[in-house]
Amino acid sequence: MKTAIKICGISTLEALDAAIEARADFIGLVFFPPSPRHVDGHAASALAMRAADRIGRVGLFVDADDALIAEGIKAGRLExxxxxxxxxxxxxxxxxxxxxxxxxxxxxxxxxxxxxRAESYRDAADLILFDAKTPKDAALPGGMGLSFDWSLLDGWKGRPGWGLAGGLRVDNVAEAIVRTAAPLVDTSSGVESAPGVKDAGLISQFCRVARAA
Structure with missing residues (x-):
């Protein structure tokens, strides 16, 4: 079964175009101001308009209230x-x-x-995204390029849907897919030249390697 690909932290039209050209399945729009990948309503709206129906749009929120989520859904036309x-x-x-x-x-x-602990979300979530745990004093809950021991997922039964994140890059995504059989892989810092700055070449390579795994 084809592994779906999500490029998270898209914040510019150039990065969006690169993700679409590379045939990623989803982009992630980050609605979390402390993140270098944060997009406001204006930016999200411009990205959504450019994306149209060419790629799925996922909004990332961190302990957000309903008002912020509602604003993100409207601006980013989130799916x-x-x-x-x-x-x-x-x-x-x-x-x-x-x-x-x-x-x-x-x-x-x-x-x-x-x-x-993820078992407790089985009945509530449509998809569980396993990510690397960040240090307790970290300013961000993800997007730091950290990975975890994939063998920890060996006992996961796979319901509901699930995906793998955390330190995925061009040089390890194929191994990650083969090792875990993840239905979805999610990268952010792994396709950046600097925090929050997406690299079109890395996006293209990541998607090509992931599809070939």
Whole structure:
């Protein structure tokens, strides 16, 4: 089965065009001001207009309230919501019910207990995104180029849908797909020349390698 590809942290039209040209399946729009990949409503609207129906749009939110999520959905014409904070299963279910869109829940992984914790989101989330756990004093919950031990996912049954994030780059994404059989791979810093600055060449290479795995 083809592995879907998401390029997260798209914030410019040039990066969007590169993701579309590379035939990525999704882009991620980050609605989290501390992130160097943050987009405001104006930028999100311009990206959504340019994207049209050529690529899926996922909005990333970190412990956001309903008002911010609603603004992001409208501006980015979002097709799915990625919750990347400390949202509980109840909050995930609430967001899904409130906005009637698929909800992806990012789960930070460092140990097998973290993977087990993802079980609690089975009935609430449409997709679990396993990401690397960042240091406790980190300013951001992701997008730092960190990876985790993929063998921790060996016991995961795969329901609901799931994806793999955390330190994925051109030089390791094929191994990640072969090792985990992830239905979706998600990269952000792995296709950047600097924090928040996407590299069109790396996006192209990443997508080509992921599709060939």
């Amino acid at each position: 799915a919501l990625q919750l990347h904070g400390e949202e509980t299963p109840a909050r995930v279910a609430q967001v899904k019910e409130r906005f009637q869109l698929p909800v992806w829940k990012a789960v930070s992984v460092a140990t097998s207990e973290d993977v087990t």
